[in-house]
Amino acid sequence: MAKILIIGANGQIGSELVEALAARHGADNVLASDVSPHNLYQAKRYLQLDVLDRAALAALIEAEDVSQVYQLAALLSATGEQMPLKAWTLNMDGLLNILEIARERKEAGKPLQVFWPSSIAAFGPNTPAVNTPQMTVMDPGTIYGISKLAGERLCEYYFTKYGVDVRSIRYPGIISFKSPPGGGTTDYAIAIFHAALRGETYSCFLEEDTTLPMIYMPDAIRATLELMDAPAERIAIRSAYNIDGLSFCPRELAEAIRAKRPDFQIEYKPDARQGIAKTWPQSLDDSKAQEDWGWEARIALPQLVDDMLANIRV
Numbered sequence: 069m070a071k072i073l074i075i076g077a078n079g080q081i082g083s084e085l086v087e088a089l090a091a092r093h094g095a096d097n098v099l100a101s102d103v104s105p106h107n108l109y110q111a112k113r114y115l116q117l118d119v120l121d122r123a124a125l126a127a128l129i130e131a132e133d134v135s136q137v138y139q140l141a142a143l144l145s146a147t148g149e150q151m152p153l154k155a156w157t158l159n160m161d162g163l164l165n166i167l168e169i170a171r172e173r174k175e176a177g178k179p180l181q182v183f184w185p186s187s188i189a190a191f192g193p194n195t196p197a198v199n200t201p202q203m204t205v206m207d208p209g210t211i212y213g214i215s216k217l218a219g220e221r222l223c224e225y226y227f228t229k230y231g232v233d234v235r236s237i238r239y240p241g242i243i244s245f246k247s248p249p250g251g252g253t254t255d256y257a258i259a260i261f262h263a264a265l266r267g268e269t270y271s272c273f274l275e276e277d278t279t280l281p282m283i284y285m286p287d288a289i290r291a292t293l294e295l296m297d298a299p300a301e302r303i304a305i306r307s308a309y310n311i312d313g314l315s316f317c318p319r320e321l322a323e324a325i326r327a328k329r330p331d332f333q334i335e336y337k338p339d340a341r342q343g344i345a346k347t348w349p350q351s352l353d354d355s356k357a358q359e360d361w362g363w364e365a366r367i368a369l370p371q372l373v374d375d376m377l378a379n380i381r382v
């Protein structure tokens with residue numbers, strides 16, 4: 069059977085996607101890979117692989133007859149601002165390597181379906197912030213957001229010019245308990261639960277009323293798999309789809325946690341990430357994803373809070 073390759077498998081999303089794909093397709097058919105030599109989440113098949121090594125990547129895809137790849141390796145918004153050139157190189161060249169391999173394989177009659185995530189960071193200060201349309205002004209101010217916008221254009225280009233079956237989602241901030249967040253501006257919404265469970269006051273790096281779009285990991289994984297499962301002719305957008313999950317600000321999240329842990333305390337000490345957050349949307353119009361491949365978020369804030377508090381081990 070043709071294989072599925074996940075690049076960046078030790079990350080917040082990769083660690084959960086490997087598990088979901090293994091449950092569906094059999095663990096022997098799922099190749100987890102990361103630049104790290106350590107198989108952090110005990111994937112049945114794990115390889116050390118640098119997405120920037122195109123020759124090694126192409127050789128692996130050929131040797132394993134890979135037919136589907138999830139390219140998740142990236143530097144995220146907050147980390148990217150500390151290392152802008154590294155972020156640009158990893159985020160752009162990693163994607164280009166996959167797209168080029170997919171182009172070559174299509175020409176050789178061995179199609180490779182590609183998933184690559186964009187982000188709400190691709191929007192900017194002049195984007196309408198509420199119910200952000202699918203097609204709108206995009207003027208990102210972070211190197212991460214600029215790489216995501218450029219990546220979206222590359223995806224559409226490789227589909228239009230070469231017929232590469234590439235699909236993408238503009239993920240909102242993803243909340244999960246299995247692995248630590250990867251250095252993004254929405255990380256507070258995970259760290260806050262760890263502080264609450266340790267009985268500590270949480271020092272929030274965003275202002276209390278900073279509303280951002282978020283999504284709980286099971287919804288994010290389901291969105292990814294539903295998009296990849298959809299018939300190609302249903303996928304009208306080859307840049308990246310808006311998907312909406314839920315929106316809240318730190319104060320609302322703290323109140324929802326306090327409903328379960330009445331002693332929980334929060335203080336606000338905004339840092340540079342506040343400057344990033346205020347340029348991002350508050351909610352997204354995902355009607356195109358609904359129409360094209362039936363997207364619908366299922367998990368609301370009370371369920372998310374219950375689940376996070378029940379599952380985080382501190």
Ligand code: NAD
Nearest residue numbers: 076078079080081103118119140141142187239241242250
């Ligand atoms: P993460 O930082 O948790 O994981 C990224 C993984 O990539 C890490 O395990 C890292 O070791 C690996 N990696 C780094 N350099 C590599 C290289 N050269 N070759 C191979 N692997 C390498 O990130 P994540 O949160 O899982 O995000 C995955 C993708 O989803 C990224 O493209 C990110 O931009 C996007 N995204 C994430 C969120 C979110 O909230 N987590 C939101 C929007 C978009």
